[in-house]
Amino acid sequence: MKLTLKVWRQADPQAKGRFETFSVNANEHMSFLEMFDVLNEELLAEKKEPIAFDHDCREGICGACSMVINGQAHGPLGGTTTCQLHMRHFKDGDIIVVEPFRASAFPVIKDLVVDRSSFDRIIQAGGFISVNTGQAPDGNAIPVERDKAGAAFDAAACIGCGACVAACPNASAMLFTAAKVSHLALLPQGQIERKTRVKNMVNQMDIEGFGKCSNTYACEAECPKEISVDYIARMNREYFAAVIAGE
Amino acid sequence: MELDSKIPPGPIAEKWTRFRSTVPLVAPQNKRRLEVIVVGTGLAGASAAASLGELGYHVKCFTFHDSPRRAHSIAAQGGINAAKNYANDGDSIFRLFYDTIKGGDYRAREANVHRMAEVSVNIIDQCVAQGVPFAREYGGLLENRSFGGVQVSRTFYARGQTGQQLLLGAYSALSRQISLGSVKMYNRHEMMDLVLVDGKARGIIVRNLVTGKLERFGAHAVILATGGYGNVYYLSTNAMGSNVSAAWKAVKRGALMANPCFTQIHPTCIPVSGDYQSKLTLMSESLRNDGRVWVPKKMEDVHAIREKKKKATDIPEEDRDYYLERMYPSFGNLVPRDVASRAAKKVCDEGRGVNATGLAVYLDFASAIERFGKSQANVKGIQNPDAATIRKLGEAVISEKYGNLFEMYEKIVGEDPYKTPMMIYPAIHYTMGGLWVDYNLETNIPGLFALGECNFSDHGANRLGASALMQGLADGYFVIPYTIGTFLSKEIRTPATDTASPEFDKVEKDVRDRIDHLLSVQGKQSVESLHRQLGKIMWDHCGMARNREGLEQARIQIRQLRDTFWKEVYVPGKALEFNPELDKANRVADFMELGEMLVVDALDRNESCGGHFREEYQDSEGEALRRDDLYAYVSAWAWNDSNMELTKEALKFENVELKSRSYK
Numbered sequence: 001m002k003l004t005l006k007v008w009r010q011a012d013p014q015a016k017g018r019f020e021t022f023s024v025n026a027n028e029h030m031s032f033l034e035m036f037d038v039l040n041e042e043l044l045a046e047k048k049e050p051i052a053f054d055h056d057c058r059e060g061i062c063g064a065c066s067m068v069i070n071g072q073a074h075g076p077l078g079g080t081t082t083c084q085l086h087m088r089h090f091k092d093g094d095i096i097v098v099e100p101f102r103a104s105a106f107p108v109i110k111d112l113v114v115d116r117s118s119f120d121r122i123i124q125a126g127g128f129i130s131v132n133t134g135q136a137p138d139g140n141a142i143p144v145e146r147d148k149a150g151a152a153f154d155a156a157a158c159i160g161c162g163a164c165v166a167a168c169p170n171a172s173a174m175l176f177t178a179a180k181v182s183h184l185a186l187l188p189q190g191q192i193e194r195k196t197r198v199k200n201m202v203n204q205m206d207i208e209g210f211g212k213c214s215n216t217y218a219c220e221a222e223c224p225k226e227i228s229v230d231y232i233a234r235m236n237r238e239y240f241a242a243v244i245a246g247e
Numbered sequence: 248m249e250l251d252s253k254i255p256p257g258p259i260a261e262k263w264t265r266f267r268s269t270v271p272l273v274a275p276q277n278k279r280r281l282e283v284i285v286v287g288t289g290l291a292g293a294s295a296a297a298s299l300g301e302l303g304y305h306v307k308c309f310t311f312h313d314s315p316r317r318a319h320s321i322a323a324q325g326g327i328n329a330a331k332n333y334a335n336d337g338d339s340i341f342r343l344f345y346d347t348i349k350g351g352d353y354r355a356r357e358a359n360v361h362r363m364a365e366v367s368v369n370i371i372d373q374c375v376a377q378g379v380p381f382a383r384e385y386g387g388l389l390e391n392r393s394f395g396g397v398q399v400s401r402t403f404y405a406r407g408q409t410g411q412q413l414l415l416g417a418y419s420a421l422s423r424q425i426s427l428g429s430v431k432m433y434n435r436h437e438m439m440d441l442v443l444v445d446g447k448a449r450g451i452i453v454r455n456l457v458t459g460k461l462e463r464f465g466a467h468a469v470i471l472a473t474g475g476y477g478n479v480y481y482l483s484t485n486a487m488g489s490n491v492s493a494a495w496k497a498v499k500r501g502a503l504m505a506n507p508c509f510t511q512i513h514p515t516c517i518p519v520s521g522d523y524q525s526k527l528t529l530m531s532e533s534l535r536n537d538g539r540v541w542v543p544k545k546m547e548d549v550h551a552i553r554e555k556k557k558k559a560t561d562i563p564e565e566d567r568d569y570y571l572e573r574m575y576p577s578f579g580n581l582v583p584r585d586v587a588s589r590a591a592k593k594v595c596d597e598g599r600g601v602n603a604t605g606l607a608v609y610l611d612f613a614s615a616i617e618r619f620g621k622s623q624a625n626v627k628g629i630q631n632p633d634a635a636t637i638r639k640l641g642e643a644v645i646s647e648k649y650g651n652l653f654e655m656y657e658k659i660v661g662e663d664p665y666k667t668p669m670m671i672y673p674a675i676h677y678t679m680g681g682l683w684v685d686y687n688l689e690t691n692i693p694g695l696f697a698l699g700e701c702n703f704s705d706h707g708a709n710r711l712g713a714s715a716l717m718q719g720l721a722d723g724y725f726v727i728p729y730t731i732g733t734f735l736s737k738e739i740r741t742p743a744t745d746t747a748s749p750e751f752d753k754v755e756k757d758v759r760d761r762i763d764h765l766l767s768v769q770g771k772q773s774v775e776s777l778h779r780q781l782g783k784i785m786w787d788h789c790g791m792a793r794n795r796e797g798l799e800q801a802r803i804q805i806r807q808l809r810d811t812f813w814k815e816v817y818v819p820g821k822a823l824e825f826n827p828e829l830d831k832a833n834r835v836a837d838f839m840e841l842g843e844m845l846v847v848d849a850l851d852r853n854e855s856c857g858g859h860f861r862e863e864y865q866d867s868e869g870e871a872l873r874r875d876d877l878y879a880y881v882s883a884w885a886w887n888d889s890n891m892e893l894t895k896e897a898l899k900f901e902n903v904e905l906k907s908r909s910y911k
Binding site: 109 | 294297298301312313314315316317318319321322331333369371372373374375376377378380381382383384385386387388389405406408410411412415418419420422423425426432434457486487488520521523524525526528529654655658659661724725728773775776817819820824825827828
């Protein structure tokens with residue numbers, strides 16, 4: 001299949017970006033990133049600069065790959081990262097627009113690569129249980145209700161890619177933060193620090209310059225791990241409980 | 248050179264306890280003065296950095312990723328072993344130790360493996376306390392499952408993403424230390440070289456991958472937790488960025504590389520589909536718990552399938568060859584990885600592969616779906632359920648156990664594995680070889696430690712499933728915090744390392760010169776295409792089966808390719824900018840050298856063991872022929888461009904009897 005790509009090019013964080021148009025031959029078994037590999041090999045053969053993009057595991061789990069494809073974070077297929085999106089979901093002659101994840105808290109480094117270290121700082125603000133190595137009791141000393149463990153897992157499945165931020169009209173990081181807060185709040189191990197955790201993480205989210213949530217649910221729609229917006233409601237409850245309790 | 252493995256004296260079950268009671272300690276006020284560099288933030292690196300930070304050391308931690316949460320540990324699917332015996336099925340520390348030594352085909356060091364089995368139980372406790380959402384029974388307690396190569400259920404898991412959940416646990420512990428200031432984290436910083444001062448590892452040269460600037464970091468000790476070198480084969484289940492460079496730089500500065508030819512081929516990967524392919528995707532070994540592996544018995548069926556005239560489901564039961572169950576009745580589909588991989592190669596070599604390339608076998612869940620369906624119907628009190636009901640109930644159970652794997656398969660291949668069997672084929676997955684370390688996980692360079700897949704110590708010639716996560720976390724959480732004291736207790740009067748010293752000048756200049764060289768070639772071949780050529784040589788001659796003639800040829804071809812690389816490579820852009828092609832060129836240049844060492848090691852080892860199968864050494868039934876009288880040693884190689892030098896560490900087996908490994 002013959003495709004036309006309009007790809008965002010930006011030399012560095014300060015540079016003014018622009019779209020550049022390429023044509024590329026792909027086949028339906030390729031992943032979207034393999035199609036970019038093919039294009040980059042062609043650019044290199046012409047001694048042109050290849051397109052920079054983040055990627056690593058190519059199995060949909062590391063959260064490195066990004067790209068907004070035709071206006072959707074990780075492209076048109078639900079519950080899928082860009083690296084797991086295969087070209088069989090496109091057709092010959094398609095024009096595909098590819099942009100970086102855009103948010104002021106995710107500054108562009110080059111082309112399609114953005115800096116998502118703001119997510120790390122939200123975790124550093126409290127996304128942990130304070131237990132030093134060696135302090136833990138026996139694993140089975142802390143039973144966890146099976147359904148609760150399942151719900152905690154569903155939240156913990158977040159891969160930290162930032163699609164929720166890219167999808168949100170306000171560039172809000174509510175779904176990411178809510179997933180992390182909920183994962184630990186649902187487990188008995190997370191109870192001790194429950195209140196300080198949610199306050200500190202929400203506070204850091206605001207410091208990083210992420211926007212507010214206006215309940216469009218675009219984040220859930222484009223999350224490659226299909227994290228539910230119910231967790232946002234849970235985080236709001238956690239947050240208000242923590243603030244009103246005044247601790 | 249003499250290698251001292253520094254194994255503590257005493258009976259195997261007491262070595263680690265005695266060691267911990269007698270190891271020199273570093274007092275808290277001295278820990279605050281000591282600096283440690285940790286390179287890599289996978290399970291081993293993140294857990295080590297967090298634990299050392301908790302102890303009070305000043306830690307500087309580096310990753311080439313944009314965040315420490317992305318290391319390839321994250322992709323491990325199946326689980327983590329621990330000798331908890333929660334299943335009450337006869338497991339024990341000794342049995343886990345024994346299974347690991349046997350599974351590794353008697354090429355691992357007993358004392359290290361026993362220690363790993365001992366601390367395995369603490370790992371589970373630690374991870375649970377951190378909030379890792381392991382699978383639970385209805386009573387709220389931890390659930391276990393079985394895994395290849397063993398007869399007990401000792402594997403803990405978190406659906407199909409155990410690696411991600413464990414890494415997120417280690418990353419949260421690391422994040423906490425970062426917030427407390429005991430760990431300083433450097434994202435998108437890649438180690439380019441190691442700096443030795445007076446023969447000790449005292450620092451690293453790092454390239455800031457965003458700006459391209461070279462930066463110097465000094466410390467009292469350096470820990471490498473930089474993973475394996477499977478990407479020397481180009482196509483592997485490793486992530487695109489996984490590389491050998493940090494470990495290789497240590498080798499170029501005098502560290503020894505142990506058993507590089509021990510590479511693991513994973514039996515259950517999605518088969519190759521085309522030339523553009525960038526990597527291979529693993530389907531967790533846990534699938535072999537419930538999936539049955541087969542190919543057609545009749546060649547006419549094979550042809551019909553390849554021509555798409557028949558589907559797998561059209562082949563009647565009696566015309567299927569469940570070859571693992573036939574060849575290995577006592578372990579069946581759960582034989583270890585090396586055995587399962589070679590069996591797949593054997594049936595495909597016979598021409599019975601089931602896709603267009605002839606390089607694929609079926610992994611079929613129909614029996615499991617039926618079995619689970621009947622059991623669920625029984626639980627729900629449904630009398631005489633019809634086939635559709637059984638199927639529906641059975642698929643629900645399979646979905647709960649393996650749902651995300653089935654989804655991933657469908658995304659990549661475009662077929663629904665609930666309805667038609669998966670197609671799988673072996674691929675390079677893990678490297679048991681790595682930097683030579685002693686019992687303290689210290690390399691032969693004083694002050695340089697290697698953890699996790701980066702070292703060689705625990706898996707011998709073959710790693711059992713669910714043991715990589717165990718080793719990474721054992722090394723990082725529970726071993727290095729103690730063993731690093733053997734070195735650092737002698738360094739309490741050593742001042743902070745001066746990074747303006749001539750030693751740092753020299754190494755930084757070497758790094759700069761090499762980068763300038765790479766950029767100056769301006770040839771016609773891309774890094775990717777050269778890497779692909781290297782991978783093909785490695786896979787063809789040093790893959791699932793190896794022989795002297797092929798290996799000798801491979802060595803010549805690799806050297807030629809290395810020359811071509813330095814004459815023909817094209818790296819665009821500049822040194823002082825974000826330049827992913829330059830990052831890749833730096834890594835592939837090192838693979839060109841490591842590849843040769845791997846082949847030299849494979850040539851030296853005139854036996855078949857674990858992942859290393861030399862065609863000259865097999866018994867009448869085609870099983871691997873180990874030669875314990877000649878090769879029960881660790882091969883530790885020093886780099887020398889013209890003549891690599893081998894040092895042998897004899898392996899002593901005092902607690903297990905060396906047996907021919909049988910899974911029949």
